[in-house]
Amino acid sequence: MTDKNGFFDLSKTTVTRRTALKGLAAGAGLAMAPGFVRYSQAQSSAPIKIGFQSHRTGIGAAYGRWYEKTTAAAIKAINAAGGINGRQVEVIIEDDGTDPGRGAEVVGKFATQHKTDIVFGTLFSHVVIGSAPAAGEAKMPYFVVSEGHHVASTKLNRYVFQPGITDVKSQIKSMAPWIAANAGKKVTQIFPDFAFGYDHRDYLPPALKAQGAEVIAQIAIPPTESSFTKYFPQIPAETEVIYHVMVGPAVLTFVKELGEFYGSNRPQLFGFIDSLEAVDINSPGLEFLDGSHFWEGSPRYAQPDDTEAQKAYRAAVGIDDNGAAVGDPKDVSTAAHMFGCWETLYVVKKAMEDAGYKGPEDRAKLVEATEALKEFAEGPEHPQGPKTFNGKIHQCFGIQNISKVEGGKLKVVHKTKIEDGLYEAEGDYTTQAL
Amino acid sequence: MSEASPAKAYALHLGAIALLFVLSFLLPEYYHGLLARIMVLAVFAMGYNMLFGYVGLLSLGHAMFFGAGLYGAGLAIIQLGWSVPAAFTAGLGCGAVLSLIIGLLALRSTGVAFMIVTMMFAQVFYLAILYFAAWTGGDQGMVVPQPARVLTFGGTSLDLTNPTVRYMSALALFSLVLLMMLAIVRSRFGRVLVAIRENEERTKMLGYDTFSNKLAAVVVSGTICAASGAAYALLFGYVGSSFASVQYSILPLLWVLLGGAATTLGPLVGTLFMYYVIDVTSGYTSAYLLIVGIALILLVLFFPRGILGSIRQRWLGWLP
Numbered sequence: 001m002t003d004k005n006g007f008f009d010l011s012k013t014t015v016t017r018r019t020a021l022k023g024l025a026a027g028a029g030l031a032m033a034p035g036f037v038r039y040s041q042a043q044s045s046a047p048i049k050i051g052f053q054s055h056r057t058g059i060g061a062a063y064g065r066w067y068e069k070t071t072a073a074a075i076k077a078i079n080a081a082g083g084i085n086g087r088q089v090e091v092i093i094e095d096d097g098t099d100p101g102r103g104a105e106v107v108g109k110f111a112t113q114h115k116t117d118i119v120f121g122t123l124f125s126h127v128v129i130g131s132a133p134a135a136g137e138a139k140m141p142y143f144v145v146s147e148g149h150h151v152a153s154t155k156l157n158r159y160v161f162q163p164g165i166t167d168v169k170s171q172i173k174s175m176a177p178w179i180a181a182n183a184g185k186k187v188t189q190i191f192p193d194f195a196f197g198y199d200h201r202d203y204l205p206p207a208l209k210a211q212g213a214e215v216i217a218q219i220a221i222p223p224t225e226s227s228f229t230k231y232f233p234q235i236p237a238e239t240e241v242i243y244h245v246m247v248g249p250a251v252l253t254f255v256k257e258l259g260e261f262y263g264s265n266r267p268q269l270f271g272f273i274d275s276l277e278a279v280d281i282n283s284p285g286l287e288f289l290d291g292s293h294f295w296e297g298s299p300r301y302a303q304p305d306d307t308e309a310q311k312a313y314r315a316a317v318g319i320d321d322n323g324a325a326v327g328d329p330k331d332v333s334t335a336a337h338m339f340g341c342w343e344t345l346y347v348v349k350k351a352m353e354d355a356g357y358k359g360p361e362d363r364a365k366l367v368e369a370t371e372a373l374k375e376f377a378e379g380p381e382h383p384q385g386p387k388t389f390n391g392k393i394h395q396c397f398g399i400q401n402i403s404k405v406e407g408g409k410l411k412v413v414h415k416t417k418i419e420d421g422l423y424e425a426e427g428d429y430t431t432q433a434l
Numbered sequence: 435m436s437e438a439s440p441a442k443a444y445a446l447h448l449g450a451i452a453l454l455f456v457l458s459f460l461l462p463e464y465y466h467g468l469l470a471r472i473m474v475l476a477v478f479a480m481g482y483n484m485l486f487g488y489v490g491l492l493s494l495g496h497a498m499f500f501g502a503g504l505y506g507a508g509l510a511i512i513q514l515g516w517s518v519p520a521a522f523t524a525g526l527g528c529g530a531v532l533s534l535i536i537g538l539l540a541l542r543s544t545g546v547a548f549m550i551v552t553m554m555f556a557q558v559f560y561l562a563i564l565y566f567a568a569w570t571g572g573d574q575g576m577v578v579p580q581p582a583r584v585l586t587f588g589g590t591s592l593d594l595t596n597p598t599v600r601y602m603s604a605l606a607l608f609s610l611v612l613l614m615m616l617a618i619v620r621s622r623f624g625r626v627l628v629a630i631r632e633n634e635e636r637t638k639m640l641g642y643d644t645f646s647n648k649l650a651a652v653v654v655s656g657t658i659c660a661a662s663g664a665a666y667a668l669l670f671g672y673v674g675s676s677f678a679s680v681q682y683s684i685l686p687l688l689w690v691l692l693g694g695a696a697t698t699l700g701p702l703v704g705t706l707f708m709y710y711v712i713d714v715t716s717g718y719t720s721a722y723l724l725i726v727g728i729a730l731i732l733l734v735l736f737f738p739r740g741i742l743g744s745i746r747q748r749w750l751g752w753l754p
Contacts, residue, residue: 057722094716094717095720095722100575100676101672104672105468105471105713108464108467109464112463112464113462113463125574126573126674126675129571129672129674130672130676132672133577133578133580133670133671134671136580137595137671148574150574155576156577157577193564193565194564194567194572194573195567195571195572195573198567
C-alpha cells in the first residue's frame, strides 16, 4: 500500500476499501462488546434509563473504562434482583471526551434526545462543573462520582448529587489525625499547580494544625513540568513528612527523581493514590515508595479482613486480589474511586423506590427523596463501608483507608471514622427552587 | 471570483438567517439546543475567518480572544455581580483591548512566526487563568449562576436559560455578525484586506498602510471571537480554562478550513459539519476522532478550498 516513493497511497489499492469495511465492522463489533451495557427492552414495562456520562477518551479514559465496568456490574446485579420499582435498568453511554464543553452537550443529549431518567457517572471536576448548568436547566438529576468538593461547596445546583464517594475536603481532613500521630509533625506538601492540588493546599494546613502538626512548605509544580529534581532543594531539611499528590504520567518520573534525590535516607512519604490509580505499584521506578503510605477510598488489594460484601463486589466487577482485571494482571483498576459508581447506583435505586419514581415527571420527587436520605449501612449495596449523607449539601461522608506499601502491595493499616472527615456545611441546596 | 449584485448576496444571507429562524420551530429538542451552541461557536469561527480567510494571517492563538470574552463576561457576573448587558460589554471590551495589544506585538511578524507568536501569547493567557485560580476557578472553571443569567428590559425579563430565548439570542448574535462580515467583505476595508492577503508589498506600494489595516482586522477578529466567548458564558453558564487551551485555537481553524476560508457562510457550515460528524460518530465508537480525522483528510483531498470555497470555485462564483 505504499507507492514508489514510499508514501502511503489509499487510491492505489482495492484492498483498502475492504480493510475500511472490516474496520467499520470491527468498530460496530466493539460497540456491541461488553462494557457497552445494552439490555433487551422486552420487559413488560419500559426500562429506567440511566445516562452514563463517560470519560471514554481524553485524560480520564483509564478511569472511564473502569467506571464503565463497575457500572455494568452494578446494573447487572440490580437487574438480576428485579430492577428498580420492578423495572429493568438500561444504561446509555455517551463519551464526553473528558471535556467540559462536550460534557454539557452530552447532558443535553441525555435530557432531550435519549430522554434518560437521570445522568450519572462523571469523574473529572471540570467536566462536572461544566455540565452542572446544563443539568440544572434541564431539571435533570445528575449523580456524579467525582470526589471533588464542588458539589458540597453548594456552588452548583439542586439537581447535582454526590452520594457514592466522599469529597476531597473530607478525605484530606480525615487523613490529618493519622499523619500527625504516626508520620510526623512537620509536613512539606508537593502538589500539581492546578485545582486538584489546590484542594490539598487549602484543606490540609488547617486540618493538620488542629492536630498539633504544621505544613512548613508548599511546593506547587506547574502541570507542564516533566522533571522535578530542581524543586526538591526547596524541601526544608527539617521536613518529617512529604505529602505528595502528583497526578498524571509524570508521577513515575517524580517518584524516581525523588528517590534519586534522597537515596535511602528519606522523610516519611504520604500520598493520595489518585497519583497511581490504574498504575501498577510494582512499575519500575516506584521501588522508592516501599514503606510509604497512601490514602485509598477503597483498597486496591484484597485485605485479610475484607467483608463478604467487599469480596462479592470485587468478584462482580472482575478484579483479582491485586486489584487488576481478572485474567489480565497488567490491567490495574481504579479501585480507590470506582466503587463510587456501584454505591451511587444503589443510592439512586433507594431514592427512586422512596419517591415511587415512575418517569421524568417525577424527577423533582427523586431530588427530594435523595435529599431525605441520611445514611447508608455497610453491605452488598455499600461494600466500601458505611456512610452518612447530608441532604443539604448533597454529599456523602464515609470511612477512608490509609495503606502502606509493603512487599509490592498496599496493605491497609488504618481506617478512619466518618466523624474524622465531617465539616461545617457551606450552604443549603434545599433552599433552591426545584 | 465574479461579483454578485448586493441584492443577491444579501438575499442569500437573509435567507440563511430566515432558515435558522424557521428551524427553531422545526428541530427536535436536542438539535435545537445543539444548533444554538453551534451558532455561538460559528461566530467564533467567523471572527477567526476574518483574519485567516481575508487577511491570510494564520493565528494559533484565537482561543485567548474567545477566552477574553468568556472570562470578561463571566467574571463580571460572578465576581462583580454585573447585569447581563454590562457583562457582555465587558467581554467585548476585554477582547478588543487584548486583540489591540496582541495585534501591536504580533503583527511585527508574519507567516510561521506570526503563528508561533500568537500561540505563545495564547499559552500565556491560558497559564494566567490557571495561575489566578482564586479568581478564575483555574482548570475547574466556574458556573455562572442561573439566576444571574436573566436579561431585563424595564418590566420584562428574558431568562437566557430558556431554550427558545437562548436559541433566539444565539441567532441574533450570529445574524448580526454575519451581516457585519458581509458588509466588511464588500467594503473598501475588506478589499484592502484581500489585497494584503494576495500581495502585501504591492498593496503597500499602492499607498495603503498595511499595518494599520492588519491591526484593525486583528481587533475586529478578536472582538468578534470575544463576543462569541461572552455569549457562551451567558447562554451556557460555564466559564472554564479548557476554552482558552490550544485545542480551542485549532478548532476554529478546522471549522473555517472545512466550511471554506474567505467565505462568509463557510464558518457556519464548517462548525455545523464538524459538530454533527462528532455527535453522530461518537454514538457508534470511541474512536470517533479517527473518523473525524478521515473525514477531514477526504475533505482536504476533494474539497481543498473547503465546502463553500469549492462550491464557489466550481459552480457559484458570485458567492461572497
